[in-house]
Amino acid sequence: MLMKQATQRYTALRRSIVEVMSKSSTPLTIGDLLRKLPKVPQSSLYRNLAVLEQAGVAVRVKTSGDTGRYELSERLAGHHHHLVCSRCGSMKDIVVPSSVEKRLDDSLHALAKSEGYVMQHHRLDVVGVCKKCR
Ligand SMILES: [Zn+2]
Numbered sequence: 001m002l003m004k005q006a007t008q009r010y011t012a013l014r015r016s017i018v019e020v021m022s023k024s025s026t027p028l029t030i031g032d033l034l035r036k037l038p039k040v041p042q043s044s045l046y047r048n049l050a051v052l053e054q055a056g057v058a059v060r061v062k063t064s065g066d067t068g069r070y071e072l073s074e075r076l077a078g079h080h081h082h083l084v085c086s087r088c089g090s091m092k093d094i095v096v097p098s099s100v101e102k103r104l105d106d107s108l109h110a111l112a113k114s115e116g117y118v119m120q121h122h123r124l125d126v127v128g129v130c131k132k133c134r
Pocket residue numbers: 085086087088089090129130131132133
């Protein structure tokens with residue numbers, strides 16, 4: 001399994017970061033990670049996240065706010081999208097049914113091609129207002 005391969009090379013701390021991420025259904029902020037790994041100093045968390053990012057294990061999710069969020073790369077977590085709350089900035093992973101993904105991909109491939117691009121993959125956020133903020 002990819003996850004095993006990717007984590008075997010890492011220290012116990014990196015393994016626990018990966019474990020926390022794999023158990024979460026949302027991309028995590030630094031604050032979330034620190035709460036789940038209370039013994040880890042912030043500087044050490046940043047350093048290890050950078051290593052995991054460089055190794056292609058973790059990715060920084062771009063958000064509209066200033067808080068960066070981290071999650072496992074799609075190579076490990078599988079392809080998915082995010083629901084984003086425009087009020088509080090909360091995020092949730094969503095898996096789109098494969099029939100919808102197929103149609104999305106077909107349309108996006110055609111669109112990219114008409115602009116002279118060879119499409120590699122897509123990223124798509126669904127923005128709205130979450131239950132708590134409604
Ligand atoms: Zn919200």
